[in-house]
Amino acid sequence: MTPFLRNIFVVARRDFLAIVATPTFLLFLLAPLFMIGMGALGGFGASQLADSARGAGRIVAIAGPADVEPLRAADARLRDALPGDKPPALELRVAARDVDPVAVAQEKGADTYAVMSGPLAAPRIVEREEGSRSGAYLALLATDVLRDRAAGAVAPAAPRFENLKKGGTSIAAQQGLGLGAVFVIFLLTLLLAGQSVGMLAEEKGNKVIEILAAAVPLESVFLGKLLGLLGVAILFIAFWTAMAVGGGLIAMTQLDPGALANAGAASANAQATSAAFGVTPATGWPFFILIMLAYFIMSFLLLGAIFLGVGAQAGTVREIQMLSLPITILQVAMFSLCSGAANAPGSSVATIAQIIPFSSPMAMAARAATDDAKAVHLLALGWQAIWVALVVTLSVRLFRSGVLSGRSSWKFWERGAKAVAAGDQ
Template sequence: MKHLWIVARREYLTNLRRPSFLFAAFGVPLFMVGLMFLVTTLISNAEGDLDSLGNIGYVDRAGVIAAADAPFVPYADEAGAQQALQDGTIGAYFVLPADYVDSGEVTITSREGAPDSLKEAIDHLLLANLTPQAGDDALASRLEDPVTLTVRALDRGRDLEEDAAIGVIMLPVVFAVVFFISAQTTSSYLMSSVVEEKTNRMIEILITSVTPLELLFGKIVGLGVLGLTQLSIWLIAGALLLQSGQGVPALSGIELPLDLIVISLVYFLLAYLLFAAVMAGIGAVSNSEQESRQLAGVFTFVSVFPFFFFTTFLLNPNSPISVALTLFPLTAPLTSIIRLSLGALPVWQFVASLLLLGLTAALVIWMSARVFRWSLLLYGKRPTPRELWRVIRGTPMTAVGTAAQE
């Protein structure tokens, strides 16, 4: 057991200093903060545009506008509005032609283009005036946006409000991606660590000090803690980001629910154990980093499958494909976290997926340990699937070290 901790400590500290780890742990949050800053600046600029235009003139040939508050100023004809624009009294003006009610055509003349906010302001003004109760602001708002949706799923209650629509769609994706990437990168570190000790022959020296299982589990523990470290950094960065981003409409009102974090952590640990066991097994039977990456790629591809079914989870949460992806161990972590944060995961599916994932992880770890122990000294040749199957069943045809003995 003492050896296990020494191995774990080394794996943790060595990989902590890897440039790729440092980049992922600190670079990604920094990038997100930078992006957020950029978006915030752009949005506030867009909002400022309307103010910077100052007053807005209009020429109403159709006779639609009965009442208009600042910043709107009526002009009798275009020449007057043109003159005011040149004098700088107004920043822009628009003209409603006589046939406006039929055609809907509006011409805007502006000093600095026509930002979205200007169009929205004109929309609102016209809606308010077109309704019979001219000037009723609340009614106009309702006409513009008749439905503000709250979806309440019966089976698991998390209310989704449309106000934070972008956040609601993005949060589960970002959240799932974060946990998924952590589990994937750390388990791929495990694979390279196994392959490295084989290719540089460290393994020969190591196994006269530690048992193969101490070595394997030491690596799994050390790199698991590394994954948790990465997650902590990201979660703290994410929390700070959400807090400082409350002024941004897309982020306001979004918070990371604690129960989702706890459940996701459980999924992360199980997913990590499963991936790690798969990667260790692949590393043990590969002869080079490149070879192992190709094999690992297959598993990674399967496990990112849920991303393609995101809209299915959102619109049709209890379809067979949603249920299947929730239960299948390789896709369970991503699917469950996404569906949980969308608020639609029945309890039985949640429990079944956790159980299946846990059992599979335990089984694969056991198989991987057998393959790992058997293949440590097997250089230069890859065992056939049949041979592997015999090793897993405990009846290998060849002993350890056959290849090295030659």
């Protein structure tokens, strides 16, 4: 091994252990668990609030004694047949002379969306909102009862349902999988590559970076730091992958063996198997997982190199944070572009996202979920590798000028010239 490579691996091992071998790394490793837990709690609370509000709503039908049961039967028949959200619960009341539908609609204790009264042939419907779905549903109930009476006692239809299936996973499901891949790469890259800024700020504050610069070439320091952070990122991904696989195996052991046997018998053909195990990417799970890891590495190297190169230009933690903000904004913009590309595969937006180097890893990961072509990913990885080399080369020069200057200055070209002159001496 050449001295240059040896220095790179020495710095990488030092940075890797400096991050991993600390108690705070455990908190960082479990950060997604806290995020998921807080998100689940918020979602559960919102769901409970929505269910509570939905349960308090009602629609009321004030009808004669002969119309109550037909309306109840029509409601039971039509409610399950309607697509989307179901109408509010139907409350039936026997008509009386002193019953005012407006007063019923304003009763406290429940949200009343619509009240129907009068004869079914010409009912009066009081709505909370004009043209509401609840009022239309009450009118549909009245029409259905009148239609049944006009036709006499008709037996309910006994249809024979046939299922028309298409082999493989649906396009919408694969697009959702591609959008999930975009989000995972974006979140992991932003979460893990940002660690380089904090480490660089700490080392510039306690002068450790100057000791490293005196011991080994700055190019080795830069590449070693980038390689060490990549090792931390891969360890992070491996930990959560093992947690997910372990959780899945534990969940399978808790299932009823009889249910598993029945599920296996019901999944005899390939379509049922695909439905039983969820969404399948167009390129297959093994290739999709490997290509996602490759695209994550490319995205991480691009963003990590930019963070190190630009972060070295700042002299204080505050300046590092200010310089990191445009990079974060750029990454969020790339995420928005790739989200649009994932929802519209094959479009011009998807093509643009796949060409732009900073969005190409995420966009190509989304393409792997909807397009079964595999050779194009080798071309994309080569294109991204070229840009990684260019960005690393430029970031090394910025890193060298920022470290050798030892102070904050926005004249990068002057600092680069001084750094080169110092190197020549």
